[in-house]
Amino acid sequence: DGGITQSPKxxxxxxxxxxxxxxxxxxxxxxxxxxxxxxxQGLRLIYYSQIVNDFQKGDIAEGYxxxxxxxxxxxxxxxxxxxxxxxxxxxxxxxxxxxEAFFGQGTRLTVV
Amino acid sequence: AQTVTQSxxxxxxxxxxxxxxxxxxxxxxxxxxxxxxxxPPSRQMILVIRQEAYKQQNATExxxxxxxxxxxxxxxxxxxxxxxxxxxxxxxxxMNWGSARQLTFGSGTQLTVxx
Numbered sequence: 001d002g003g004i005t006q007s008p009k010x011x012x013x014x015x016x017x018x019x020x021x022x023x024x025x026x027x028x029x030x031x032x033x034x035x036x037x038x039x040x041q042g043l044r045l046i047y048y049s050q051i052v053n054d055f056q057k058g059d060i061a062e063g064y065x066x067x068x069x070x071x072x073x074x075x076x077x078x079x080x081x082x083x084x085x086x087x088x089x090x091x092x093x094x095x096x097x098x099x100e101a102f103f104g105q106g107t108r109l110t111v112v
Numbered sequence: 113a114q115t116v117t118q119s120x121x122x123x124x125x126x127x128x129x130x131x132x133x134x135x136x137x138x139x140x141x142x143x144x145x146x147x148x149x150x151x152p153p154s155r156q157m158i159l160v161i162r163q164e165a166y167k168q169q170n171a172t173e174x175x176x177x178x179x180x181x182x183x184x185x186x187x188x189x190x191x192x193x194x195x196x197x198x199x200x201x202x203x204x205x206x207m208n209w210g211s212a213r214q215l216t217f218g219s220g221t222q223l224t225v226x227x
Contacts, residue, residue: 033215040121042203042219050213058214059113090157092215099145099207101215103157 003027006091006104013078013085013111021076021107023091030096032074036060037088037106046089049074050096078109085111114139114206118218125194126226132179133189133221135204143209146180148189151220152200160202163187165209194225 004025013019023032031050035043045058049068063082068074074093078085088108092101115138125131137146148160163171163180170178175195179188191198204218 031213035217040219042116042118043217045214045216048214088155092157094213099147099162099213100159106155 004091004093004102004104006089006107009105009107011107011109013109015111016080018080019078019085019109019111021078021089021091021109023074023076023104025072025074025093025102027093027102028071028095029093029102030071031094032068033092033094033101034058034064034066034074034076035090035092037090043090046076085109114141114144114208114214114216116204116206116216116218118204118221120221121219122222122224124224124226125191127194127196129194130190130192131194131223133191133202133204133223135187135189135218137185137187137204137206139185139206139208141208145207145209146178146187147205147207147215148176148178148187149203149205149217150198150200151203152197157203161189191223196225196227199223199225 007022033048034046047066049055065077090106091104094101117136144165146163150158150160161173175192177190201220203220206216
């Protein structure tokens with residue numbers, strides 16, 4: 001089945017540690033996105049990538065980093081510089097010429 | 113930068129009734145796309161309906177329809193014959209035209225359908 005997979009579903013880390021969230025898609029989509037969701041604030045764009053080896057900052061990129069070495073993969077690293085990393089993270093992808101974004105099921109990150 | 117505003121954090125409706133969720137946006141662009149996404153308790157984002165700004169006709173998808181007022185920058189969602197499965201968080205979203213497409217979301221409206 002084609003789709004977009006985020007893993008793990010739940011992730012716990014100690015404060016001060018970097019952590020990488022996985023996002024993989026087998027839909028042959030060009031564009032991929034990372035969003036953060038906090039209660040009452042909707043989804044906020046962290047980073048997005050339109051093609052391999054290229055990505056742009058979204059609205060809240062500080063404390064995060066990404067890579068796009070392969071078309072199907074867009075991992076997000078939450079660094080120790082992110083002051084409030086506990087949140088729900090959603091990955092999405094879309095065909096370059098299309099407007100419809102497909103979402104993964106999300107990763108709930110808790111930093112203790 | 114684009115902004116999307118949903119002024120109704122929570123709404124409720126009786127089963128089989130009709131409800132309208134509001135959304136306004138701000139942009140200087142003339143061409144763009146607007147969406148309503150649904151997020152049930154599973155937290156999976158599901159596309160409900162899409163509207164292209166250059167189309168005057170309002171989009172419809174079965175029980176879901178929109179009222180797109182371009183001049184007023186308003187994009188409301190009407191759900192007819194509400195069902196218990198419609199209970200979810202609903203997000204209005206904006207996507208700009210062009211090659212570098214960003215999808216910007218509103219803060220969401222939690223809709224509860226009451227039996």
